[in-house]
Amino acid sequence: MGLCKAKRGIAVSMLFYLLLFTVNSFSYGEGHWAQTEMEYLVSKEIISGYPDGSLKPDNPITRAEFIRIVNRVIGSYGTANLSFHDVKETDWFYEDVAKAIKAGYVEGYGDNTFKPNNPISREEVAKIIITAFGLEGEEPRQINSFTDDREISNWAREYVTTLRNKGYITGYPDGSFKPKNPITRAEAMKIIATVGGEIFDAPGTYSKNLDKNALVRTSDVVLKDMHIKGDLYLTIGIGSGEVILENVTLEGRVYITGGSQILIKDSSLRDIVINKVHGLVNVILDNSQASLVLIKGEAKLIAKNATQIESIVAAGESTIDIESGARVGRVSVESKGVEMRVKGSIESLIANEEFILNGQRIVKGTKLSIKDGKILGSKKEAVVDQRRDEYDHRDKKDGKDHKDDEDDDGKDKPIPPDYQFIAQLDKDEYSINEAITIRGKVTKDSIGLKDVDITLKLGYVPITVDQLRTDEKGEFALTFLVPEAIEEGEYKLIIKANEPINMVKELDIKLVGVEEKYEIKAELDKEKYTLDEGINLRGQVLEGNIGLANVDITLRLEGYDGIELITVGQFKTGEDGGFNYSFKVPELIEAGKYNLVLKVNEPVNRFLQFSMEIIDG
Incomplete structure (x- = not known):
């Protein structure tokens, strides 16, 4: 039985502890292709091995392990306060996550998790390298693309291209990059040693x-x-x-x-x-x-x-x-x-x-x-483009797209007249820990376009979203929390509708501080359930020490990779702020590991996440 308390300072989650030691000698395997790079990083005390004296170079590396290596290469400049549900002060990686968030080269997910023990993909590594080493905005050059170039996520394409342009990555002998594959420890060490x-x-x-x-x-x-x-x-x-x-x-x-x-x-x-x-x-x-x-x-x-x-x-x-x-x-x-x-x-x-x-x-x-x-x-200049001034004014007022919008990928490119892109926030001022909702629509000749990838940045910080795409009507909606690296202030929320239209919107948003006044207590009755077994979640929402009544709560099930699967419940708190909700997983759900995400809506606007396993029984 696990008790979770949602506070901005510390979030509680159940994750396994991976022990790493720095040692003087390691087992690489005979003539490993990355042995030179591994030996150099060991000599600089940048990489750490396992208690058995091995580096396990061909094993996948996790998000937490990779950012520890990056921190040891570039150094750090203080730590950030963390509130991820799955990063505890007792975790070996807590300080490294806090350093990485402070440095601004990594962020968590929209449900306020970091997923430290997830294997990190090759395209995710590309993004971190570009951001950590200050390579954003490099001039693109024409190069031969990878054979699986189309499999690279839109948000990662710029990062992968830059690394290849600079010769830091070459891909596999068959000409592929395999962007979604977990990167191995040896591959990670190779790219770190090459860049550094x-x-x-x-x-x-x-x-x-x-x-x-x-x-x-x-x-x-x-x-x-x-x-x-x-x-x-x-x-x-x-x-x-x-x-x-x-x-x-x-x-x-x-x-x-x-x-x-x-x-x-x-x-x-x-x-x-x-x-x-x-x-x-x-x-x-x-x-x-x-x-x-x-x-x-x-x-x-x-x-x-x-x-x-x-x-x-x-x-x-x-x-x-x-x-x-x-x-x-x-x-x-x-x-x-x-x-x-x-x-x-x-x-x-x-x-x-x-x-x-x-x-x-x-x-x-x-x-x-x-x-x-x-x-x-x-x-x-004698000629002033009055039309641009009008577009700029209208952009700020209604958030609609016009011909002079531009971004890193489509700067100075004319926007096709038959595409339209609208994006808007539900308001323009939010508390720093408040959920933000954005909605929009992509159309061509007034007909909605389906499956257009949408990517977001808050200033220069990407908002990590798994597969945000337009629906059958060309519409999209997202509710997210700002990354931990973001502080109070005024920002531009940059929304990009990718191929085939490549259009960008910038919306003004203000983030203000708020004194912590809400507390959420919640617990699952256990951690493993059979497919046909009832699951019980109970808890309480408090303002100060007083229960908060009639607060809407949404319960959804996510894959362990963070991809949302289905909403499994919607309910309200009682007069004392309490709730006690039972449900069964839908028939379409198979046995496996999942995240149960609890969203507490207005006026609290918080997420809690529980790890759970569904087994055959």
């Missing part, structure tokens, strides 16, 4: 040439007199510390997701991507060269002395100082909240958003150039 390359995890000065990637996961590291042929990752583990690059030549990209200050001196770099997860990072280029600086997160960029930068794209809130003697070929301001101070020179500057230049407000649409701090000439 040479890992610098201790303070000090390092001087060595590398024909692969490099990664810095701690502060007070100096890379000096180095030639790196791959990418360089400056990760979240640097925290609020400093990393210095001195006389470094880099053929790949620098991805900055951590650190308080990154000093690049007397160096020649290709591209610099700044996308720190938490807080401001200062990036200083001193007598250095770079092809591109892309600012995606909050940052301060300083170019000084004889620094030369071919292009700067300010796509995030930032301060940019171009000091005397520094030169920039092109600057594109793509975000609000940009402020520039220029004493050096910029050949061409385009303001696609309003910004501040040397204390003056520069309006959207302005084009100018600067030499030695002086504006040589500016030109405001």
